[in-house]
Amino acid sequence: MSRRNRSGLMTVVTDGQERAGDVRLGRVGKGVRVAVALVGIGLLVNGSVRASDDAWPFGPMSQYAMSVPDDASITYTRISAQTDAGTTVDVPLNIEGAGVARAEIEARTGEIVKDPSLLQQVADGWAKKHPDKPKYVKLELIRDTTQLVKGRVVGPPAPEVLATWEVRR
DSSP states (O other), X not given: OEEEOTTSOEEEEOTTOOEEXXXXXXXXXXXXXXXXXXXXXXXXXXXXXXXXXXXXXXXXXXXXXXXXXXXXXXXXXXXXXXXXXXXXXXXXXXXXXXXXXXXXXXXXXXXXXXXXXXXXXXXHHHHHHOTTSXXXXXXXXXXXXEEEETTEEOSSOEEEEEEEEEOOO
């Protein structure tokens, strides 16, 4: 059994509650911890310099927000679905919704544009997670662009359909 002493070090306590002494970390233990820390730092640096978000958690931290210039375009990627109930809905891009996160779609946008059949996974994920809901019959990968002028939104977002996929049953 062990407990913390006043200095914050763990001390070994015997059944009789007498102090057996502080547990010290040996040279090998320290060496292993330093080596693990250096490998982790090396992977993070390498991932930030050479990899993409696919290498998470050792990829670049580009998925985190940053400031936007006052005169800029902001893009937002989404998937729109036509259902077998005749409705058009935005696909919930999260694990609970279609089983795929928005970041995954954004990271693979180029691949999806080249091969729209990759959208089949989104329809399959939705059908598996929501068997009682209308099924997707057609998916569109859409990029909405919002224009900023002097830090203010100018007009509604401009949608651009990047890829379309007729869902296979």
